[in-house]
Amino acid sequence: MTPIVLLLLALSPLALGSSEPQREAILFNQADQNKDGQLTQADLRQIFLNFDVNKDSSITQAEFVNDWTQLYTLGSPQEAATLFGRADTDKDGAITDKDLPAIFSFFDMDGNGLVDQNEFLTQWGDLRLDAPDTVVVSTMSP
Numbered sequence: 001m002t003p004i005v006l007l008l009l010a011l012s013p014l015a016l017g018s019s020e021p022q023r024e025a026i027l028f029n030q031a032d033q034n035k036d037g038q039l040t041q042a043d044l045r046q047i048f049l050n051f052d053v054n055k056d057s058s059i060t061q062a063e064f065v066n067d068w069t070q071l072y073t074l075g076s077p078q079e080a081a082t083l084f085g086r087a088d089t090d091k092d093g094a095i096t097d098k099d100l101p102a103i104f105s106f107f108d109m110d111g112n113g114l115v116d117q118n119e120f121l122t123q124w125g126d127l128r129l130d131a132p133d134t135v136v137v138s139t140m141s142p
């Protein structure tokens, strides 16, 4: 995917209904190990552990931003930083098991103890809407 396409997607929240959720859907499906369309808290934990480069069960901002932009090419560094800030609920500078309950309850909109794909994509898109679009534009310029 070209940077221009990524830029357009980043600037088009309404595109959430079409092609943009695919990467998030891939994340969801990877984490949904028994393929029942629902994520348990352990499954959601696995999504974040995918970002844990040195496998110490603690995801630093550097690890998260690097994987977000390089490995999964999910978006801009600013977007990653924004999402990291939201996910690091206790603000200790890393995403760890201590943050998981709050992250899980954020995604589990109806509070039934499972996150279905609709909840995941809705809340993930919601997080992304908070990312600063104007900063995205400036980083795309030389």
Ligand SMILES: [Ca+2]
Pocket (backbone or CB within 6 Å): 052, 053, 054, 055, 056, 057, 058, 059, 060, 063
């Ligand atoms: Ca780590």
Ligand SMILES: [Ca+2]
Pocket (backbone or CB within 6 Å): 088, 089, 090, 091, 092, 093, 094, 095, 096, 098, 099
């Ligand atoms: Ca934390």
Ligand SMILES: [Ca+2]
Pocket (backbone or CB within 6 Å): 108, 109, 110, 111, 112, 113, 114, 115, 116, 119
């Ligand atoms: Ca739910």
